[in-house]
Amino acid sequence: MDRRQFLAASSVGVATAMAGCAGSALSSDENQGTTTTDETEYEIAVSADGQVETDPDRATVSVGIEARGDTAEAVRDELATRSEPLREAFDDLGLPDENVEEGRYRVHPDRDREGTGDGFRGSRSFHLTIDDVDRVGEVVDAAIEAGADDVGRVNFTLQEETRDDLRNDALDDALDNADSEAEHVAANREVEITGTKSVTTSDVRIGSVRYAADDVAESADGAAPETSFDADPVTVSASVTVVYEFEP
Numbered sequence: 001m002d003r004r005q006f007l008a009a010s011s012v013g014v015a016t017a018m019a020g021c022a023g024s025a026l027s028s029d030e031n032q033g034t035t036t037t038d039e040t041e042y043e044i045a046v047s048a049d050g051q052v053e054t055d056p057d058r059a060t061v062s063v064g065i066e067a068r069g070d071t072a073e074a075v076r077d078e079l080a081t082r083s084e085p086l087r088e089a090f091d092d093l094g095l096p097d098e099n100v101e102e103g104r105y106r107v108h109p110d111r112d113r114e115g116t117g118d119g120f121r122g123s124r125s126f127h128l129t130i131d132d133v134d135r136v137g138e139v140v141d142a143a144i145e146a147g148a149d150d151v152g153r154v155n156f157t158l159q160e161e162t163r164d165d166l167r168n169d170a171l172d173d174a175l176d177n178a179d180s181e182a183e184h185v186a187a188n189r190e191v192e193i194t195g196t197k198s199v200t201t202s203d204v205r206i207g208s209v210r211y212a213a214d215d216v217a218e219s220a221d222g223a224a225p226e227t228s229f230d231a232d233p234v235t236v237s238a239s240v241t242v243v244y245e246f247e248p
Helices: 072-092 133-145 160-189
Strands: 004-007 013-022 040-054 058-069 100-109 120-130 154-157 192-201 205-207 209-211 234-247
Touching (some): 040 160, 058 100, 072 100, 133 154, 160 192, 160 234
Antiparallel strands (some): 004 040, 192 234
């Protein structure tokens, strides 16, 4: 779970290749004379991407139950009754209370597209956060055994601390790519970079990995196998725009 690999950025580009900007004039009126100095700034602006990847260390999944009945009260009662085994399963799995959030709760008349029908139907869901990704299959199986009618997509992502670390790595990679691109442009134009004028960063993007809960193979004898997931690495990418100063 500690694999980390830097990827080559494929979308590095020169936003503004080279620009000369006239500066403001300096003047003096002493001794009835005027002295003027023109300053010119020479710039190279580069936009670059950086990207890193690592194994996910957090997963989220939604599980839900459904109910039908002649009255709304009957549906609410059934949802409440069927929620208890799910909550017990979450406790048995050792999921912290803060990792089990109430999701959508709905009770409504049971109607078809033509607006006909009778009775009521309802649904209730729970959003689970799993910090040990090796237990995702175990959690899914336990929820199904406890009566869950629906298991949503499993989203593999990163914990906040990991995101912060990889954000810095992605920014470092983007800045390295920007430096390399600027040096190439400067060498091609036969000029020398003398410093950095400004740096602008964009939002860091997390490339989460998603799987359907039924994305598992059946066992050889046709019995339902234990659910398991082999999640692909999660990517973290960042973009920067750097303005360099140079001497002609």
